[in-house]
Amino acid sequence: MENKINVFLFGKKYQVPAGLTIMTAMEYAGYELVRGCGCRNGFCGACATIYRIKDKQELHACLACQTEVQEGMYVATLPFFPLVKQVYNINEIKPTEQIMMQLYPEIYCCIGCNACTKACTQELSVMQYIAHAQRGEYDKCAELSFDCVMCGVCSSRCPAGISHPQVAMLARRLNGKYIAPDCDHLEERVKEISDGMYNDLIENLMQKPVEEIKELYNNREIEK
Amino acid sequence: MYKIEKLNELAKIVAEKREKNASLEPRRMTAEEKDSLLAEFHPDYKQNEFTVLSAGVNKGEKVPTQLAELLQGRSRISAADVDLSAPDYDTDVLIIGGGGAGASAAIEADQAGVKAMIVTKLRIGDANTMMAEGGIQAADKPNDSPAVHYLDAFGGGHFAAKPELVKTLVTKAPEAIKWLNELGVEFDKEADGTMITTHGGGTSRKRMHAAKDYTGAEIMRTLRDEVLNRGIPVVDFTAAVEIILDNKGNAAGAVLMNMETKELLVAKAKTVIIATGGAGRLHYQGFPTSNHYGATADGLILGYRVGAKLLYADTLQYHPTGTGYPEQIFGALVTEKVRSLGAKLVNIDGEVFMHPLETRDVTAASIIRECTARGKGVETNLGSAVWLDTPMIEYKNGEGTIEKRIPAMMRMFGKYGIDIRKEPILVYPTLHYQNGGLEIAPDCATGVENLYAAGEVAGGIHGRNRLMGNSLLDVIVFGRNAGIHAAAKAKETDAPQGLTLEHISRFNSELAASGLDSKVQSPMLLPKYARKK
Numbered sequence: 001m002e003n004k005i006n007v008f009l010f011g012k013k014y015q016v017p018a019g020l021t022i023m024t025a026m027e028y029a030g031y032e033l034v035r036g037c038g039c040r041n042g043f044c045g046a047c048a049t050i051y052r053i054k055d056k057q058e059l060h061a062c063l064a065c066q067t068e069v070q071e072g073m074y075v076a077t078l079p080f081f082p083l084v085k086q087v088y089n090i091n092e093i094k095p096t097e098q099i100m101m102q103l104y105p106e107i108y109c110c111i112g113c114n115a116c117t118k119a120c121t122q123e124l125s126v127m128q129y130i131a132h133a134q135r136g137e138y139d140k141c142a143e144l145s146f147d148c149v150m151c152g153v154c155s156s157r158c159p160a161g162i163s164h165p166q167v168a169m170l171a172r173r174l175n176g177k178y179i180a181p182d183c184d185h186l187e188e189r190v191k192e193i194s195d196g197m198y199n200d201l202i203e204n205l206m207q208k209p210v211e212e213i214k215e216l217y218n219n220r221e222i223e224k
Numbered sequence: 225m226y227k228i229e230k231l232n233e234l235a236k237i238v239a240e241k242r243e244k245n246a247s248l249e250p251r252r253m254t255a256e257e258k259d260s261l262l263a264e265f266h267p268d269y270k271q272n273e274f275t276v277l278s279a280g281v282n283k284g285e286k287v288p289t290q291l292a293e294l295l296q297g298r299s300r301i302s303a304a305d306v307d308l309s310a311p312d313y314d315t316d317v318l319i320i321g322g323g324g325a326g327a328s329a330a331i332e333a334d335q336a337g338v339k340a341m342i343v344t345k346l347r348i349g350d351a352n353t354m355m356a357e358g359g360i361q362a363a364d365k366p367n368d369s370p371a372v373h374y375l376d377a378f379g380g381g382h383f384a385a386k387p388e389l390v391k392t393l394v395t396k397a398p399e400a401i402k403w404l405n406e407l408g409v410e411f412d413k414e415a416d417g418t419m420i421t422t423h424g425g426g427t428s429r430k431r432m433h434a435a436k437d438y439t440g441a442e443i444m445r446t447l448r449d450e451v452l453n454r455g456i457p458v459v460d461f462t463a464a465v466e467i468i469l470d471n472k473g474n475a476a477g478a479v480l481m482n483m484e485t486k487e488l489l490v491a492k493a494k495t496v497i498i499a500t501g502g503a504g505r506l507h508y509q510g511f512p513t514s515n516h517y518g519a520t521a522d523g524l525i526l527g528y529r530v531g532a533k534l535l536y537a538d539t540l541q542y543h544p545t546g547t548g549y550p551e552q553i554f555g556a557l558v559t560e561k562v563r564s565l566g567a568k569l570v571n572i573d574g575e576v577f578m579h580p581l582e583t584r585d586v587t588a589a590s591i592i593r594e595c596t597a598r599g600k601g602v603e604t605n606l607g608s609a610v611w612l613d614t615p616m617i618e619y620k621n622g623e624g625t626i627e628k629r630i631p632a633m634m635r636m637f638g639k640y641g642i643d644i645r646k647e648p649i650l651v652y653p654t655l656h657y658q659n660g661g662l663e664i665a666p667d668c669a670t671g672v673e674n675l676y677a678a679g680e681v682a683g684g685i686h687g688r689n690r691l692m693g694n695s696l697l698d699v700i701v702f703g704r705n706a707g708i709h710a711a712a713k714a715k716e717t718d719a720p721q722g723l724t725l726e727h728i729s730r731f732n733s734e735l736a737a738s739g740l741d742s743k744v745q746s747p748m749l750l751p752k753y754a755r756k757k
Binding site: 019020021024027028029030031032033034035037038039040041042043044046066067068085087088089090122123142146147149150169172173174175176177180181182183184185186187189190193194198201202205206210213214216217218220221222223 | 252254255346347349350354355362363364365366367369370371372374375376378379383387388391394395398399401402405406407408409410411413414415416417418419423428429430435436438440441442445446449450452453455461483484514516517551552553556557631632635636639640750752753754755756757
């Protein structure tokens with residue numbers, strides 16, 4: 001006998017086998033998903049979901065594809081959330097404190113309630129990374145926000161109307177482009193290639209008979 | 225801790241042998257050993273799982289049976305359903321698909337100064353690119369060179385790739401990394417800027433660049449942000465269901481379908497890029513998949529129906545380490561980076577049964593052999609699997625390595641009570657990648673004029689097996705290439721005249737003439753997972 005539990009999808013009761021995720025429970029119940037389903041592996045943030053367990057106070061947020069159903073779970077999906085994304089030219093902006101003030105001034109209205117952190121489906125320190133963004137510490141903001149899937153649940157809980165994932169996105173791009181150290185060997189190799197340094201080597205490989213190239217491949221030296 | 229007590233007991237055997245196993249350097253297989261292993265155990269060699277096509281440009285060639293049903297299926301529309309003379313969208317470059325290749329193409333087309341537009345059946349970024357964990361290859365270290373990268377990729381693909389495509393892939397790789405870095409992608413670097421690189425299966429140099437184990441996600445969200453910054457139109461929840469041709473037989477747009485309202489729309493364009501990705505959700509041979517929800521081979525169908533040729537559509541990549549347990553994440557990807565960082569594959573007796581970094585096809589076949597012919601797999605309610613000894617990573621590289629380098633893996637298993645720092649995990653091959661696809665030239669042109677293809681939907685770059693880290697690379701290199709060339713072609717192309725969907729009835733006649741009368745509608749667009757009562 002399969003062990004069935006009761007879940008409430010948008011308030012309607014369904015009996016589903018224990019051990020399913022919220023997403024597979026919806027499909028078990030008969031939903032054909034179009035929205036609210038993306039990678040099904042916890043990377044894309046399409047399946048943001050909020051739930052409450054019957055007779056309990058606490059409101060939880062999660063990704064439906066990564067969360068097992070529980071008895072008495074009341075589920076509502078959040079397939080879209082209107083985040084504010086400002087547009088900018090990454091080549092023209094600089095990683096100064098002013099840039100956040102210009103693009104996302106609402107971050108300075110944070111009241112420190114920490115609801116964003118409590119709601120994060122990835123268990124990130126959201127309020128903390130916003131604090132780093134306020135101070136122009138984009139490398140720290142980038143590090144703390146790195147695992148963000150941009151599901152938007154944090155923003156849905158924010159009394160200050162902050163679009164946290166977009167703030168973090170800007171910080172990461174600033175960090176990746178301007179703050180992280182430049183890579184000399186990369187620049188060097190790109191130049192060598194554009195100077196045509198490897199053309200002959202590769203053309204030579206391309207023209208080799210299969211037997212010869214097999215020989216080369218099977219006996220190539222492998223870095224330890 | 226595992227919920228099944230027996231697994232905790234078996235994991236102890238792995239722990240006992242860890243010290244000894246860590247110091248082992250397992251022998252790599254000879255070319256002959258690999259060939260016979262593949263022939264006996266790789267799913268691509270199971271002849272009864274394939275169907276020979278009886279219609280279309282690849283008539284007489286075999287493809288997976290589920291794909292054949294769609295390629296030889298019926299269009300979702302007939303020509304009378306839409307008014308081609310009143311397009312809803314008119315653009316220079318129409319890009320079908322919002323993953324890494326589509327977004328890269330859009331950015332380059334926009335950069336070239338033409339009007340580009342993305343249509344995607346889900347959201348921009350809902351793509352396999354987003355889920356690529358391990359890394360992206362580029363030969364940019366002093367001990368490496370594009371020629372060595374060429375040899376690795378060409379040999380890893382069993383000498384079947386188109387040489388000029390491999391050349392394009394490897395010589396444009398460092399530039400692709402530079403482009404991404406300048407867009408703000410955060411690659412793992414040393415304090416002096418040196419890229420932190422590791423091995424992947426089948427690489428002879430450490431050239432795997434990463435952004436922790438969110439490499440694809442970091443790349444995808446950056447590309448998406450750039451597409452939005454540039455104001456490139458993105459029409460989401462809108463699938464392409466047929467390519468439109470003009471009176472010269474050139475591609476000239478697509479019929480689109482709103483995924484929610486089912487409304488049909490017409491997009492007219494001077495050039496079209498198919499960047500729809502892979503096919504994991506067709507679950508070939510009943511395998512689970514690591515792919516995203518929309519990986520249903522749509523682009524192959526769209527292209528095939530208007531006469532674009534397929535290359536190596538019969539070769540699939542089964543990623544050796546799909547999650548074997550627990551059921552909630554069954555089939556989900558366990559990044560190859562876990563093995564790059566030092567975890568070994570171990571059977572039920574705690575024995576290391578192979579070198580952990582053979583190419584993916586060889587590793588998958590070896591795991592299948594361990595679980596079948598040799599009977600050395602670990603049985604659970606989900607089937608047989610082998611151990612991947614993740615605690616070995618920290619045993620070798622020190623505490624904290626897992627959290628720093630593969631946080632997504634730690635989180636994924638942690639949700640089900642399994643601490644990968646302390647407990648080994650169970651893995652079994654999962655359907656991961658379509659090695660072949662629409663045949664392209666180095667400029668991404670298909671055989672149909674003004675129709676381009678890039679990313680996983682394209683074929684020929686990886687031969688019959690792709691190396692880890694060459695797919696993220698391929699979507700960037702060929703995505704950009706497609707954008708550049710489709711934009712240039714659009715500039716020299718006049719507004720298409722005489723738009724037609726005649727190819728639908730023509731293809732239907734061909735199906736009928738071959739005695740095929742399919743009820744299957746294609747492209748599939750989304751898998752059917754809803755339970756039917």
